[in-house]
Amino acid sequence: MPPFGVVRRGCAMRWAGLLPRMRFGQRRNFVFREDLAAKVAEYAAMKPNPVSLHSWLGEFAEPVQLAEFLCTEMPIRYAERIRNIESIPAWQDIKELVDVHTIQLNAFQAFAEQSRTQWQDVQHFKPVVEEVQAADRMTKLLLMQAAQKLRRQRGTDSFMDEFSLELNKFLDVFLLSRLGCNMLMGQYLACTGASPLKGIVNPQCDAFEVCRKAADEVKRRCEISQGRVPIVHVEAFTMAGQGVTKAPRFSYIPGILMHIVRELLKNSCQRSLELAESASELHEMPIHVVVCADKRHVVIRITDRARGIPRQIGSKIWSYLYSGSPTAISGLSFGYGIGLPLSRLHARYLGGSLDLVSLPGYGVDAYLSLPRVEADLVEQVPDIEQDATQINLLTL
Template sequence: MSSRFSQAMLDQIKAFSVLPQTSVSLKQMVLFGRQPSQITLLHGTQFVHHELPVRLAHRVVELESLPYELSKMSKFRYFTPDGADSPQEVKAYNLKFSECIEKIKRRHDPTTTTVDFFTDASFDALLPAQGIIELKEHWKRTNSPLLYTNATKEPVGITPCQLPLPTAIQSFLDNFYMSRIGIRMLIGQHTSMTKAVCNNTTQEDYVGIICTKTNVGEIASDAIRDARTICQDYYGLYDCPQIKLMGCTDIDFMYVPSHLHHMLFELIKNSLRAIVERYGVDCETYPEIRLVVAEGKEDITIKISDEGGGIARSGMPLIWTYLYTTAEKPLLEEGYNQGDFRAPLAGFGYGLPLSRLYARYFGGDLRLISMEGYGTDAYLHLSRLSDSCEPLP
C-alpha cells in the first residue's frame, strides 16, 4: 500500500479491511428509524461507528489496488487520501460523531453547483470520472486500439473482442461506485436521523432520507423539468422536445427520492440529447419522448421511449462501460471544484452505468432496448418489496 500513509494508519486500514461488511435493506432502515429516540439513535450510532470504518477501509484498499496504474493518475491521487483519512477520523469517536461523519461526506462532495436542481447523487462520481477521462486521454496518446478503429481512427470506445482490459476496470469501478453509494447512504441516513432527534423535528413521510411515500409522478415531473432546462441551456434552444408522462403516475412507494430523481434525470437527458442531435437545433417540431409508469406487484417499472435514432447493435455492449461515451469530452477547468460549475449535458461516460448501480442498490435494475434508425427504450425497474439488502462488493 502507498507510502503516503503512516504505518499506524496502514495498520488500522489493514485491520478494518479484513472485516466483513454488513449490508442492510431499505425496509430495515425504515423499521429501525420509524420512531426515532435517543435510544434508537445510540444503537444506530454504534452500528455506524463499527460499520463505517470497515467500509471505508475496503474502499481505500480498492483505491490502492487500481488496475493499470490508475492510482498514479492525478485525479485518482487527489481522491485517494481523503478516503484514507476517514477510518482514522471515525475511530477517534467522540460526542460529535454525527458531525464527524457528515464532514467526511462533505469532503467527498464536489462544490455547490449554480444549477441548483442537481441532486447529491448527480455528482456522486465527478472526481473519479475525471480520472477516467485522464485514462482515456492516456490511451489516446499511445494510439491504443481500445479507443480507435483501424479503418477510420475515430474513437469508438472499448471493443467487445478486447475484454481483458475493460473487464478489470469495469469490475473495479462497479465495486467502487456501489461501495460509495452505500457509504453515502449510511452517512446520510444517520445524520438525517440525528438532526431529527436532536432538533425534535420530524418530516412527514420521511425516515431519515428515505421517503415512505415517494410519489413517482412528482419525482418524474421534477426530473423532466430539470432535464429540459439543462437541454435548452446547453443547446441554446427556445424550446426542446416535449416529454409526455403516462400510465400509473400517482403511485407512492418507499424509496430515496434523490436516487430516483438522478436515474430519471440521466435517462431523460440522454433521450433529449439523442433527439436534438438527430434532428438538429433548428428543428421546429421534435418528436416527443414518452415516459410510461407501470405498477406491478413486485416492481414499479418506468419506460422512457425516444425517437433519437437508437444505438447500433454492435454498440450495445459498450453502453454500460465507464470508458465509453458518444459525446465529446466535457470541458472542466483544473479549478472546477473551487468555483461555480455548470454540469455538461454528457461526455463523462458514467451516466448509464452509475444509474444502473443506483437501481440495483435497492433490488431494481436498468435495461435498454434500442432500434438503430429509430430510437431507444429504457426500462427502469424499481423493487416495491424493499427487502433486498445492499449488494456490497
C-alpha cells in the same frame, strides 16, 4: 502481486506509506504508520453488512442508533476501498489515485476513531459526517481522471478490450461501495435535520410525481440552453388501471429515482434536439414515460424516437471510460459523461435493474425495474473476497 482490483484477506500490505491524520482535503507527503496499516487490514478482513430499507425506516431513523452503525460499518467499507486502490501496481505514481486514497483513509480514521461518547453526541458527530461527505465530492472526477491515465499507460484506444472491461469492473465495485456509504451518511444527516421525514427514504414515494419533476427539470434546462423543448408525456398505470390517482407508491429513496430518470430523460432530450432541425420535426419526436407497477415491482419505461443507438457504439454506453456526448449540448450536462453506468449502479444499489433496448432507425426503450416490497429492498454492497471469486481481474 494480486490481481488488479482484488486484495486477498490476510495478505501483507505493501504500502509506500499512510497519511497521518489531517483535516479533509489537506495533502501531505506519505509517512508510514504501521499502527494504521494494521487497523485498515483488520477492518478489511471483515464482511460488510448490507442494510434493508426496513431498517432505514425503523431503527436507523434514530440518529444515535445509526451513528453507532456508521462507526462500526463505515471503517469496513472504507478499508476495502483503500486496499482495492493499493492492489493497483504503482498506484502511488498516479496523483489522482493518491488523492482518492487520501480521501478514503481520512474518512476511515474519522469513523474508526470515534468513541462511544463522541458518536452519541449529535453536536460532535454530525460535523464529522458532513466533513467526510464534503471531502468526497471530488472522488468521482478523480477516479475518472485516474482511469484515463491507466488506459493511456496501457496504450489502448479501445473501450471494450479486456483491460478496459476489467477497469470498468473495478470502478463498478468502488463506486457501488461509495454510493452505499453516501446514502447511509445522507440518512444520518437527514435524521438530524429539520425535515419532518425521518431520513432520505419516503415510505410513500410517488414514482409518477418523481418522473414528472424530472421531466420538468430536464425540459427547463432545454429551454434555457436551446430555446426548444421536446414533448415529454408522463403516464401512470397499475394493475387497477390508468390514472394519476392510481400512480404506484412504494418505500424508496426519491433522490436515487430522480437521479436515474433525469439522466435517461436528459439523454433522450439531447439526442432529439440534435436530430430535429425544426420545431415541427421535434414535435414528431415525443418522449413517453410510462410508470407502472404490480404488487412486487415498479417498472418505468422511457421511450424516445431519436433513431436508436448506432450499432458501432453498442455496449460502449455502459463504460465509464466512454463519453457518448463529446459535443454534449451546453446546459444539459449533469456530471462527467458517465451518466448511464452510474444510473445503472444506482438502480442496482437496492436490487433494481436498468436495461436499454435500441430500435435501429426508431429510438430507444429504457426499462427501469425496482423492487416494491421492503423485504426485497436491500443494499447491494460489494465484498472483495466474494467479488474475487466472481471476477477474473487482470494484472496491469
